[in-house]
Amino acid sequence: MRHLLMILGLAAVAAGCASGRRPSPVERAGPDALAGLAYAQRNCSGCHAIGAHGRGPNPASAPFRQIAIRYTDVELSERLADLQTGHYRMPPLAVSEAELESLVAYLRTMREGTP
Numbered sequence: 001m002r003h004l005l006m007i008l009g010l011a012a013v014a015a016g017c018a019s020g021r022r023p024s025p026v027e028r029a030g031p032d033a034l035a036g037l038a039y040a041q042r043n044c045s046g047c048h049a050i051g052a053h054g055r056g057p058n059p060a061s062a063p064f065r066q067i068a069i070r071y072t073d074v075e076l077s078e079r080l081a082d083l084q085t086g087h088y089r090m091p092p093l094a095v096s097e098a099e100l101e102s103l104v105a106y107l108r109t110m111r112e113g114t115p
Contacts, residue, residue: 025109025112026106026109030105032101032102032105032106033102033105033106033108033109034106035098035099035102035105035106036099036101036102036103036104036105036106036107037050037106039099039102039103039106040064040103040106043093043095044064045057046058047061047090048061048062048063048064049061049063049064049065050063050064051064051065052065052110060089064106064107064110065110067079067107068107068108068110068111069110069111073104073108076103076104076107077100077101077104080095080100080103080104081095081100083095
């Protein structure tokens, strides 16, 4: 699965380069960040705003852009690991180590530019 995501990520970057458009920060960050975005779209976007703009469906849920700025990568890893037991109003969520790493990679792109 990880290899497929890597191939898809590289294909997206290559397609962007071939079309003359500038790759997004997520595309430039590579397959881990792309996998993190895909995970966030599947599992987080029901409550959180996961992009650079807008509001999420649940106003009480912090937008990813604020979370990314608020915490370092190490703090993000620790906080995201809490997803397995749930916190605040969030229910527990099964998340693998690879998924945690990809979420941190995606959130890092929020600090580096607009995804």
